[in-house]
Amino acid sequence: MKPRALTLIAALLLLPVTLCAAAEMRFPPPDFQTGYSLPDLNPDTPPTASSNGVPDAIVLFIALSITTWLVFKSRSRRGLFIMTIFSLGYFGFYRTGCICPVGSTQNVMAAVLVPDVGVSVAVLSFFVMPLLFSLFFGRVFCASVCPLGAMQELVAIAPIRISPALDRALGLGRYLYLGLAVLGVATGAGFFICRWDPFVGIYRMGHSYGMLLAGVVILVLGVFVARPYCRFLCPYGILLGWMSKFSKWHLDIPPSPCVSCRLCENSCPYNAIDMPTPQHLVQDPKIGKRRVRLLVLASPFMIALGAAAGYLMHEPLSRMHPTVEMSERIALEDLGAITVDNLESRTFRAAKQTTAELHAEAISIRGRFKTGGAWLGGFMALIICLKLVGLSTVPKLDVYTPHKETCFSCGRCYPYCPVEAVPKRA
């Protein structure tokens, strides 16, 4: 009696569950008579062992160490060239360019700026390692480890020298790119460095038409203007440059005292060799000091102006966010300005979210772009101020020296220097 009652109670308790299950399925699951058993439900294929980035981080460390040795001890342009080919092959074509230290900047920024987002130790080491090497040895990462740099280093066959003024002006593009990338991460609009990566399509032998075209254009341009991406766009290069500026050791053109023979003058396609200061430019230090003082006084106004300009730019900037883009599209469709719907708008209209909710979300995102835009504008103005301060004093140099901030440590100048104990021809 007792067991039967228990069974009855159990059946009654389970009834809603079974009814519910039956209501969910249009066709009841079969009751097999032949002893057939269901195949393994979830053949959980784990991610490949190398995808967590740990082996890549180890390879990165070894590559950075070898490059450091090649730059300082072996002083071999040929060795650096071979290392460049290895990095392009491994980090570029074999590992398909992901994850790279340039892109890892965004993961670290996301971990800092966005709540509930972290970054794995492997990715963090990708970001930190080249910077630490840069702090001690200069930009050895750029020399022959970065897959983006490697690609351009190999195609720079007939580089022309562009004027330092143009070089500096275009170099501001890197700061804008970094600012936009941080803005994209902070507002949740996306990872722009990865989205606009020009070479990832070439590594993977397929991407959108626009990205492949951008990659090819940069490579063709790179034949004549060496490393255009690194010099005018690379956001990570800024951080490396800052570190390299304070580096303990750095590539030297002459291993022993420079004889000022001028042979290396044209060897650097990156305008990264500072020449001895010509007599007529050596000026009274007071003039420089006065200029700096004026700039320091003017800088708060410039930064405020930049921030205001950035704030006013929030509307076009916010269109980079998919939700804002969607909200504008839906609004235009509702107004009749766009008469053909697309997959995105059809999907949105079929989903649960209402138009009002979408617009409200878009407005709150636009608010984020107001703050972010102001920061971006202020940052750009600050950078311009700092650049002007740098230009207003003439440094006193006696010998040919690599410019620590912009030198890629590529070793192109080695073979030109007659002071090299055993000249190594590249």
Next chain:
Amino acid sequence: MSESNTMERRDFIRVAGAIGFAGAAYGASGEKSEQMLWQLDPNKCTQCGRCSTHCVLVPSAVKCLNQFNICGYCDLCFGYLQPGSRDRDTGAENQLCPTAAIKRTYIEDPYYEYIIDEESCIGCAKCVKACLVFGNASFYLQIRQDVCINCNECSIAKACPSDAFQKVPASTPYIYLTGDIESTRSLPSADATPPQTTLGPA
């Protein structure tokens, strides 16, 4: 003496700066330092077909899976058969799958087993949509983590109209079906149904 002291001090500052910088970066990385992977939520998926065209891999890392405990083992499987096909057999002209990646095996009358050959699957979601509209909705898309190269910004995630892509911890790399069609899964909207609202001035 004083010069060597200055140099040592500079070195000390440099090393301290390096350690501080690395430490700050590590601290900022927060507690959620587990590796994250891309995955798509089958409950949000609207079967638009972009998974097969927007992945940087060819064929796509997105594959169709069959949740066998939901599958009805139907003879007339809408995920397997082309609408209006004359015969219910394995003839190529009767199959919905463009790459014939679904293998149909007779189990017992009237049940057939459908297994997906993931090597051939391109993640086009044709079978997923048909099974969702007409059947038990046992087919669903997932990113195969052993195929996916885990791009920092997933190109399918960017193209996905229903915002179904998200990052999941590496310890739980899959999002399985819950089984309740009506309440949890988004029904296809793309070209199966016309837009809900009419266009033009209201």
